[in-house]
Amino acid sequence: MKNELQNEETFYESIIRKGYSRRSFLKFATYMAAFMGLENSMVGQLVKTMETKKRIPVIWEHFQECTGCSESFIKSDHPLVADVILDTISLDYTDTLMAAAGHQSEAAKQASMKANYGKYILIVEGAIPTKNDGVYCTIAGRTALEIIKESAEGAAAIITFGSCSSWGGVQAAYPNPTGSVPVDAIIKDKPIIKVPGCPPISEVMTGVVLYYAMFGRIPDLDDEGRPKQFYGKRVHDSCYRRPYFDAGLYAESFDSEEAKKGYCLYKLGCRGPVTYNACGTVGWNGGLGFPIKSGHPCIGCSENKFWDNGPFYKRLENIPGMGIEATADEIGKIVLGAAAGGAAVHAIAANIFKKKEIDENREMGKINEQNLNE
Amino acid sequence: MKTMTYNYKRVYVWEFAVRFFHWLTVLSLIVLIVTGFIIANPPSLNLNVEAAKSYWFGYVRLIHFTFAYILIANLLFRIYWAFAGNQFANWRNFIPYTKKHWQNIFYVLKVDIFLQKDKEHKVENISIGHNALAAFSYLIMTLFFLLQVATGLALKADTSDWWFPKMFHWVIPLFGGDIATRYVHHILTWLFMAFVVIHVYLVLYHDYIEARGEASAMISGFKFVRAERIKQNIRSFVNKVKKQMKDGNIKGNIENDPE
């Protein structure tokens, strides 16, 4: 009953009911606009939407995951952010954070899905195993495969939090023993917003949820289904060590003088140049830092198959998916060597097999040489 | 005494445009491979300077991108020339769509690759321009070139303001991300190097065995072709040339009437 009542409230009403002042509400709106990558002029519209828009129900499913995404999510910097997400958007089901447990929680989910059919947002954390009918992940006696199909049915949109639900993640890494797949391999008929990362930045997660909650539509997505405002840039293109990169100043080991000076980590395997994320701009822990700022190269955690593209401290060396330790350059050298060796063998063979022709040419040429006009 | 070798005639095979294309490709390939490997694994020179004072790695990338565009323009020009150029430059050489192509491919495989005896000794079997197997290998290399160009431009797309590289952005999701796209780009580089080795070797092989100017043809444009292969009755052609000279279209004179 309580749920239904709260669903009738607008965002604004619920914030005020919690005892926040209008001033902090406005501050919050400005803050969120920045998170969502909106222009300053959009703040007014955001305020208006929050004052008039009804709260949106959210169902959050957890499958093959480490719960690190939830962990990141609740660490949002601004107190209101956590509030908004955990209370205001009416998170009707998330087995990690909800008060109810066991049958109670499953019942609450069923009730909410029924009452809000076609309206709720489905958040998915974790990949879905498909091998042996998906027995490798079961919740309340049902497989993840069954559950995702059921909860996606009535969802208005799906947001996949983390690399597991977006790409497959660690359980889908070679050799993928449980046949894990990301959400978009199973659900084809719903808009899916991918928020990859291991975990994603909390402000990015809230930003995406709020964007949908506020505007009722999904943000601009790139070709791979990620919101452009957060995943439009490579870490490398917003990295503060970029001048060192262009100057050719690299750290080659963690204990070197160069590392101390803050040189570029490219040669320590930095995946910044191939990774799309907002680490360089939004930052982690309230903008305090991000891996590169702490002296650690980017491991590309928001990229597809990043587990298979190891080792982390080398520059994209091993051929992914081969299951053996073979670097691209080693194979290249073999190919090149085979070509050169083949040519050498062929050259010797040609001298043997074509001897007649070669000799004939030479003899005839010699005779001509003897018969030149003076 | 009669000359003892066959009689050979000079045939203009590779037009200037083709030779220009060839050597510009050589140049850009060398530059792209060298800069490409530097980009993949730069040496830590770590010159004792402030980052603001140095930009050498940025310049290496700039050179790589510049020559990439030169290569692309060159490639487009060559595709145009496949329609505008002479019979040896024509696109029909490169696609083995007739029985004749395949016969020649098998001939070359037999005689030049597996070094079997050429029992028939038919002069028609000796190609004047590309042999069908070589031409087919260039078609395949062109496709790899296009793939290399597409992956390169796709990686460039996000940091470019120009619509041209942006056009290739779809390649990235096709391979499943920047990492995979970069792999393809990197591995293809090795393939091109292997191709260069084989290509240069086979040119030298033909020059050595056939001794008719295979290698120098890419400098002068001429190859030597057995006299029997040139139409003997060229009276009408000679008259045409003489008339052109009289009209002042061609300079020179024909002293030794070829007949």
Ligand code: SF4
């Ligand atoms: S540290 Fe990584 S992301 Fe930053 S400039 Fe170097 S390579 Fe790029």
